[in-house]
Amino acid sequence: MEYSEIVIEAVSTLTVNKLRTFLATLGIVIGIGSVIALISLGQSSQKAVQTQIQSLGSNMLTIIPGAQNTGVVRGAAGGATTLTFDDAQALKTSTKITAVxxxxxxxxxxxxxxxxxxxxxxxxxxxxxxxxxxxxxxxxxxxxxxxxxxxxxxxxxxxxxxxxxxxxxxxxxxxxxxxxxxxxxxxxxxxxxxxxxxxxxxxxxxxxxxxxxxxxxxxxxxxxxxxxxEAQNENVMTEAQDQIGYLLLARHKLNDPSQADFTIFSQNDLLGAASQVTGTFTALLSGIAAISLLVGGIGIMNIMLVTVTERTREIGLRKALGAKKKIIIFQFLIESIILTFAGGLIGMILGIVISLIIAHFINVPFTVSINAVVLAIGVSGAIGILFGWYPARKASNLQPIEALRYE
Amino acid sequence: MIQLSDVSKIYKNDSIETIALSNITFEINRGEFVAIMGPSGSGKSTLMHILGALDLPSAGTYILDGENVSHLGDDELADIRNRKIGFVFQAFNLLPRTSALKNVSLPMVYAGIPKTERFVRAQKYLTMVGLENRLLHTPSQLSGGQQQRVAIARALCMNPAIILADEPTGNIASVQADEIMSIFQNLNQQGHTIIMITHEPDIAEHAKRIINVRDGKITNDGVDHKQKKLISKFFP
Structure with a gap:
């Protein structure tokens, strides 16, 4: 038995009922499409934010008034009025500040x-x-x-x-x-x-x-x-941060760094926070997309179960004429894999086009993640195997007598 | 060729046991043309399933062409069916939307015969049943008699030990049915072993030997045509 022939036969079987095949793949198309689009967009915006923050300079420190609280991105920065022009002058003129x-x-x-x-x-x-x-x-x-x-x-x-x-x-x-x-x-x-x-x-x-x-x-x-x-260079960032911190604490007559009424952060802090935010968003949206992929997979399983029931007599005949279990399993498994694979391929193209359009409109650089493409192809194939396995097994376990008698 | 000894088949459904066949023993030799007759519920279908290696006996042994097939697994039975038995069904059972040539090729596909040889052989057997001009027709483009002839070509293509025909003329108009029966007779004259299951006495008359089954037992096994006529009165 040449497996390539079963593949060709599966393709021709799927083209018999085109509307059904199309509807069956639609779930996978939407699932893969949204995963690709969201991952690509997430990575694009992450890159955009990173370039922007890095363009500010990697030897930059920013001091804002107000105590440090959780995270770096704070609401209503500048609400406190603890920083003065004299503080700035002191940072510039003090002999203790060497890294600035x-x-x-x-x-x-x-x-x-x-x-x-x-x-x-x-x-x-x-x-x-x-x-x-x-x-x-x-x-x-x-x-x-x-x-x-x-x-x-x-x-x-x-x-x-x-x-x-x-x-x-x-x-x-x-x-x-x-x-x-x-x-x-x-x-x-x-x-x-x-x-x-x-x-x-x-x-x-x-x-x-x-x-x-x-x-x-x-x-x-x-x-x-x-x-x-602006620090002297990138390597003295921590030093600069410490020198500024101690000087300002002294000027504000505070003994304990935990009481600081100002916050110093570097571009790296910002970068980390921003990456974390966009990363979380990407993960969250991908999670939602993955659920739609699961729903698509269930759709494939459903249609394959219908196909197996519809073709009970055909399966019975094939077994009567000498088809072994693994041939029947392969025949039905390959059909569901072709369904999901085609869906994955169309979804991938759709996802890339969508992310291209959105990237154009929200003005971020367009990137296609190779990871996302590999993921899409891998996942769609895996869904085909996962959700096609049960119907294929069911088909292979049909007894030829009962299957031939089935009306 | 075929040896059944003490073959029984018991179906168990919950706690109820139904005896479909009890202690069937007979032999069929190479080149015979046997009709198995009996009313519905007689066990003739069960007998045909066992003879066709589609089902296993509950007890007893079945030796087909020197191989004991009484205790084989699903895949081994599939292999036996593929190599040793040519099926002709009442409902033809051809693959829809598939050409006559490809339908005939199907058992050879499962036997792993290369593509070109498959088509050469399929064409040869389709010519033998008089369908050399219908090679690429699909079942829906063929009459009932023509479809059954495709099925006969399919049964022949693996050169099986026996041809097992289950009510082969049941779905065919009588003129075409005669054509089908003459094909079977020709095949038998060429040396093929044919086992035919039927409940129609005039179809059974084409056979050289008639085995009557009733209530899971063989009631008569012989070649007496007068007796066949008599039986036909009781089982019209």
Missing amino acids: KNVSPEFSRRIQITTGKNNTNTQILGVTPAYEEVRKITLTYGTFISQKDVESLTKVAVLGPQVVADLFGQDSNPVGKMVRINSQSFKIIGVTVSKGGTGFQNQDDLVFVPISTAQKQLFGATNLTSISI
Whole structure:
């Protein structure tokens, strides 16, 4: 008995009732399709978040006010007002701090800004010139905030490309024009290069003003919402973290690190947290998809049981003419494997197309995971064997006399 | 060729025992044409199942072509059926949507005969039953008599020890039935051993020997045609 012939015969049997074959595979198509789409999308967004966080620099530390609580991603960061400009100055000037290269004190708040004609809700970020270096800001037009601007509380602003697009239209050069922030006129002196971004913070939807202007003229505050630190290099991150921590504890007159009223975290901390979140989501969604795959498998088993019952006489005849058990098992098993395999293949293509379309719309890089493809092919084959086994066994155990008598 | 000694078949259903065959003993030699007759419920179907290695006797021994098949397993029985028995069923039992050529090839597929040889042999036997122009017809494109001739070609293709025909003309119009019976007679003249199960006396008349079964026992075993006629009055 040549097994290749049974395979060909199984294919021709399946093409007899095309609608039934199609409906039987549909469960697997949907199951595999959603698994592939979700895994691909999960990996794409994970990659996007990682690139974004890494683009901020691997030697970056961020200090935010408020006690450390569980996890790094906290709600309403900056609610506490324990960080001051003097803290930032101390970090820069203290002789005990050796691992730090640059210190960028920041004050940020969301506010409505307007040109008179157009307006937009955006993030105002009060900064010093250090920000440009720490965050690797480059400008399309004009210049960044200068030390002189900070010292003399100048009303100047540097706009992110998204803000420019919202207020003046895409790709226009607004340098020299005026913008009103909190009823005060600011002169636009520069536009930053697009950094792109989704997720945590859109790097393009920002307006930079001198930190002194932001604190005193706009919001009447004395605290900082964050301090960005550039360490000397990637290898001294822990050292930098310790030095900053002890200095700030001393300045805030705290003895115990557990009482710290500030939190220091690195990009790696953020990366870990973000990966964990997207990883959990991917796992969760894949789990749901796997359930649909299980349902699809049960559908295959159901249709194979119907097929076995329908073809009882045929099975009886084949056994009467000399077909052994394993031949009958193989015949029916191969049918269910072809069903699930074809379903898996179609589902895989469908999943890739869906994830391509979604990746395009939510603007993340498209990746097809080889793992997901191997998984899809393996799992669909395995489902065929798993759910085809019982009906095939049932067929092979039919007694030829009873099967031939069956009407 | 065939030796049955003290063969019994008892069906057990819950606590009720039904005796289908009791102590059947007979021999059939090579080249015989035997009809097994009996009314429904007589045990002739059970006898045919045992002769066809489709079922095992509860007691006694059955030796087919020198092989004891009384205690074989499912797969070994399948092998015996494949090599030694050519079945012709009342309902033809051809695979639907499958050409005559492929239907005839089926037992050879299970015997592991290479594809080209299968088709050469299938074509030879289909020509023998007069269907050389119907090789690629499917059963639905053939008349009842033609379908039964395909089935006979299928029974012959493995060159079996016996041809076992179960009411071979039961589903066929009488003109075609005569054609089928003359094919069986020709085959018998060529030396094939044929066992035919029927309840129609005029069909049984084609056989050289008639075994009558009633209540699981052989009531008559002989070649007396007058007696056949007499029996036909009681079992019309």
